[in-house]
Amino acid sequence: MSAAVTLGLLFFLSVGLNEQLAEGCSCYPATFQQMFCSSDIVIQVEVTGEKIIHKATNIPGMGKIQYEIQVIKVFKGVDRTxxxxxxxxxxxSSLCGTRLRHEQYLLFGRITSEGVFISLCSKPVLWDRLSLIKKWSLKYRYLLGCN
Incomplete structure (x- = not known):
């Protein structure tokens, strides 16, 4: 095979793979109330550390990130104790991951057998950037109307 044909095939394969990865995390547009209602857990936290955990395959980029947190307030989810x-x-991030800094966040998450998971689609929000109305809505969550 000529070098030009090989390069052409590699180009088309890479475009196809990039498109698959980009589509791997499609997020449905959701309002703040929908995010609250569809989450297993809603918590205000402060991120205090992080550690990358690789699976048994040890493939870089395919593991998960464990964020150490201090829970400030639980608005929905697990027993408060x-x-x-x-x-x-x-x-x-192409697998819907998200990066957090050492700051306070409002996290919407899923509870799995591996623990509490957050994703790019769950839109972690810096606590200081939440409006007073959204903070009030969290405090009086029964008014959000999840039923």
């Missing part, structure tokens, strides 16, 4: 110390996300 239970201590949550970590939340997880996928390492690669």
């Amino acid at each position: 239970k201590k949550i110390q970590h939340v997880y996300t996928r390492e690669m």
